[in-house]
Amino acid sequence: MDKKRLLGKRTLKKIIEKDGSIAVLLEDSLSEKLIEESPENELYALQIAMFLKATKFGEVLQDRKSYEMLGAAGYQAILVRAMKETGFSYETVKSLGEDLVSALGYEKGKWSFPELADSEKLPFVKEENGVLRPDQGSVRGKEAYNCAVKWLQTDDKLRITNMNVALAPTMSNAAVWARRYLERAAGDGCLEACRLLGLCCYYGVGKAKNDQEAFSYLIQADGYTRGNYLAETRKVLLELLERQKKEKRDRLGVIFLMAGVALAVFLCGIIFEAVHPEVFLAAAVINLAAGLYGLIVRKSNEKKRNIFACTSLAIWCLLLLQICW
Incomplete structure (x- = not known):
């Protein structure tokens, strides 16, 4: 543990003991109190404030029983949400959560449920090349469903929401189990089941193989949540639609441009009766093919795109030399 984090952790515990109430965690002035105790706590105070605001x-933490009932999945959900809202790494948000729990004297990681086998106690997210992705090995569908039913029978909406978020990216059979529960649920339970199913579909976007599949997941998510619960889903859906329209316009524009260039070069070859007009035609066709192939591999790395751009430029230079000669 680095010195600044250790100092911040000690200061946090000191402030809670000094204030005599856990309610200090709900105050906007918490970060100011941390900095007042020691100016070196500035970064730590900012991190704690952002973590609490996001999650x-x-x-x-106001009630020990609520904390203990949160469960491993609920706690992981809090960490996932913190990463998404703050941009902090998994290790950072995990450390902040542990510091808060430790400062209150609560036992770390003693959860009522879900009861997971040791082989299933994996992180809900993992980092691959700097990108956070759902870890598919954490919770299996049936256990997740049973756990969700147990949570949906409680009145704590915060825990329900946390559970939904935690389960969504990790359940292989989540949609099947959620639909079955939805068929039997009523009232608020039905709404929560819709939310759970919507979130399952929403996180399916991250596993989609292409835009079309992602689009399908988003429509499902928006439908199950009735367009109210996941405002972000609607936002992503609209962005995806707009991007697809833009890509279509761009493709058509480039295709017509390249076709026009090919035709212009061909006509120039005929009008000026160059040495070999068929050379112009061949060059134009190659130029068009390079441009179209460049569109096909537009999702490839920058190096490939640069190669095709340079090829097209080289052909134009040859054409100009032919005309000038």
Whole structure:
């Protein structure tokens, strides 16, 4: 543990003991109090403030029983949400969560549920090449479903939401189990089941093989949540639609441009009766093919795109030399 984090952790515990109330975690002035105790706590205070604001974890910690009932999945959900909202790494948000729990004297990681086998106690997210992705090995569908039913029978909406978020990226059979529960649920339970199913579909976007599959997941998510619960889903859906329209316009524009260039070169070859007009035609066709192939591999790395751009430029230079000669 680095010195600054250790100092911040000690200061946090000191402030809670000094204030005599856990409610200090809900105050906007918490970061100011940390900095007042020591100016070196500036970064730590900012991190704690952002973590609490993003997750509402301070509300959960107000009651020891609520914290213990949160469960491993609920706690992981808080960490996932913190990463998404703050941009902090998994290790950072995990450390902040542990510091808050430790400062209150709560036992770390003693959860009522879900009851997972040791082989299933894996992180809900993992980092691949700097990108956070769902870890598919964490919770299996049936256990997740049973756990969700147990949570949906409680009245704590915060825990329900946390559970939904935690389960969504990790359940291989989540949609099947959620639909079955939805068929039997009523009232608020039905709404929560819709949310759970919507989130399952929403996180399916991250596993989609292409835009079309992602688009399908987003429509499902938006439908199950009735367009109210996941505002971000609607936003992503609209962005995806707009991007697809733009890509289509760009493709058509480039295709017509290249076709026009080929035709212009061919006509120039005929009008000026160059040495070999068929050379112009061949060059134009090659130029068109290079441009179209460049579109096909537009999702490839920058190096490939540069190669095709240089090829097209070289052909134009040859054509100009032919005309000038």
